[in-house]
Amino acid sequence: MTEILILKTGALGDVLRTTSILPGLHARYPQARVTWVTAPGAVDLVQGHPQVARTLSLRPDDAEGAQRLGRELGSQWDRVISLDDELPLCALATTLADPTARPGVLSGAWLREDGERAYTPDVGPWFDMGLLSVHGKARADELKVENTESHAAIYARMLGIELGEPELPLGAAAEAFGARFRARHGVDGSRLWIGLNTGSGGRWESKKLSVERTVELARTLDGGSPQGLGFVLLGGPEERERNEAIGAALGTGLRWVDAGTDNGLLDFAAIIDGLDLLITSDSLALHVAVARRVPVLAFFAPTSAAEIELYGRGEKVWSTSADYCSYARDADTSTLTVERLVPPAIELLGARARARSGPSGAGA
Numbered sequence: 001m002t003e004i005l006i007l008k009t010g011a012l013g014d015v016l017r018t019t020s021i022l023p024g025l026h027a028r029y030p031q032a033r034v035t036w037v038t039a040p041g042a043v044d045l046v047q048g049h050p051q052v053a054r055t056l057s058l059r060p061d062d063a064e065g066a067q068r069l070g071r072e073l074g075s076q077w078d079r080v081i082s083l084d085d086e087l088p089l090c091a092l093a094t095t096l097a098d099p100t101a102r103p104g105v106l107s108g109a110w111l112r113e114d115g116e117r118a119y120t121p122d123v124g125p126w127f128d129m130g131l132l133s134v135h136g137k138a139r140a141d142e143l144k145v146e147n148t149e150s151h152a153a154i155y156a157r158m159l160g161i162e163l164g165e166p167e168l169p170l171g172a173a174a175e176a177f178g179a180r181f182r183a184r185h186g187v188d189g190s191r192l193w194i195g196l197n198t199g200s201g202g203r204w205e206s207k208k209l210s211v212e213r214t215v216e217l218a219r220t221l222d223g224g225s226p227q228g229l230g231f232v233l234l235g236g237p238e239e240r241e242r243n244e245a246i247g248a249a250l251g252t253g254l255r256w257v258d259a260g261t262d263n264g265l266l267d268f269a270a271i272i273d274g275l276d277l278l279i280t281s282d283s284l285a286l287h288v289a290v291a292r293r294v295p296v297l298a299f300f301a302p303t304s305a306a307e308i309e310l311y312g313r314g315e316k317v318w319s320t321s322a323d324y325c326s327y328a329r330d331a332d333t334s335t336l337t338v339e340r341l342v343p344p345a346i347e348l349l350g351a352r353a354r355a356r357s358g359p360s361g362a363g364a
Contacts, residue, residue: 002029003076007093007108008083009039009060012265013287015046017166018083020152020309022051024161029079037069037092044265048169060086070095075102081159082108083123085132090117107159125149125158145325150309165311168291170270178270185257187274189356191227192349194218195271195278197234197285199242206302206331207281211242215249217279217338221345222254229349231256232275234268234285276352279345282308290314295348299341300324302331315344 004025008018015038026032033053036046040057047055058065066088073096082093090111097106099120100113109119109132119127127133129147133140149157156163170178187193198214200207209217222229231254233243240261250256259271269288272278278289278296282303289296296314298305304325305318317340318324321332 002032002078004029004032004034004079004081005073005077005096006034006036006081006083007089008036008081009042009058009086009089010084011284012042012045013282013284015039015042016168016284016287016291017151017309018155019046019049019166019168019291020164021081021155021159021161022049022167023164024156024159026051028161035073045168048171048266049167050169051167058089058092060084060089063088063091066092067095077105080106080108082106082110083126085109085117085127085130087111087117123158125154126151141327144304144327147304148306151307152309154307163309166287166291168266168269168288170266170273170292174264174266174270177267178274181259181271182274185232187230187232187257191230191255192225192276192352193230193232193274194221194345194349195232195234195275195280195285195289196246197278197280197283199235199239200281200283201236201238204281204302204329206329206333207283207300209281209299209333209336211245211249213336213338214246217341217345218250218254218256220338220342221349224342224346225349228255232271233258234271234278234280235261236284237261277345277348279341295352297341297345297348299336301333301336302327302329315348317341317344 008015034051035054036052037056037058038046039059043055043057046052058069070092077096080093080097090109093106094111099106099110107120108123109117112118117132119132128135129140129144153163196214198209218231233246235243243258247258269292272288272294273292275294278294280286280298282300286296286298299317301319305316320335323331
């Protein structure tokens with residue numbers, strides 16, 4: 001038995017996409033038993049995964065909790081993969097697998113004897129582009145822009161494993177919720193249904209597509225479809241008023257459903273699971289769609305499109321403005337136009353329609 005501990009909290013989407021390392025770890029260590037430590041809000045994204053034996057929760061800023069967990073977990077680990085840069089988590093990684101005392105066990109961030117955070121050389125491909133970069137922030141930002149590899153590919157290369165895909169099992173309760181949602185709102189095979197997740201919460205204004213552009217996009221796509229399309233408005237609590245404005249602008253001329261903004265994580269995933277296409281910002285919904293194998297059209301302005309792996313089931317459109325991938329909260333989104341978004345959306349919808357019809361060409 002190979003005991004592997006993964007320390008990964010952070011943003012929900014980052015946690016979910018990191019599950020892409022699990023197939024490769026199990027292939028490299030056939031007798032692996034994986035324990036994953038993540039933030040309380042992300043537990044549902046990990047604990048149902050068939051390749052995770054145990055899931056533990058820890059707030060990344062909880063220094064006392066990290067110390068307590070370190071005492072509980074002990075030094076039984078054959079591999080510790082530490083993918084966060086918060087001080088308590090670096091200290092926890094060092095407690096469990098100090099690289100100066102147990103070389104080769106830890107891959108990732110840790111705490112040196114002088115109290116400074118560092119990372120092991122093998123994870124340089126990722127951490128060199130982050131806050132702990134040995135090259136300094138300016139060069140780290142340059143490396144971020146220059147990078148052409150996806151997050152999944154970088155992690156696979158630095159851990160010495162095969163490229164894998166993220167996975168998010170729904171569970172019986174969420175599957176039942178999704179079935180009820182589709183039945184209640186008529187989200188069925190009579191038309192193609194597109195999820196619109198064009199907000200990004202309250203933090204990243206420059207990740208969003210404006211309400212007006214979202215409405216124009218929906219109307220343009222619907223107008224080009226002889227059978228008509230259906231739209232599902234998606235988002236979190238910060239998108240409630242925004243989605244109400246989108247719905248009001250769509251009016252009665254289009255078929256649309258407001259999915260609500262207070263769904264649990266797995267219920268939210270179950271709604272996405274019933275879509276034919278998700279059009280989304282760089283957000284949790286994007287990673288849910290990838291993990292549920294739902295076709296996706298994703299757009300990017302302040303963040304890196306290259307980091308996102310779609311596994312051949314989607315398309316990416318990114319800003320052509322000078323501040324693309326600058327991680328600026330006011331990045332220019334003006335080049336994310338309807339004219340650029342419509343062609344890949346039509347291509348993805350066409351592929352979905354053909355897949356539905358089957359090899360005989362008969363309607364499903």
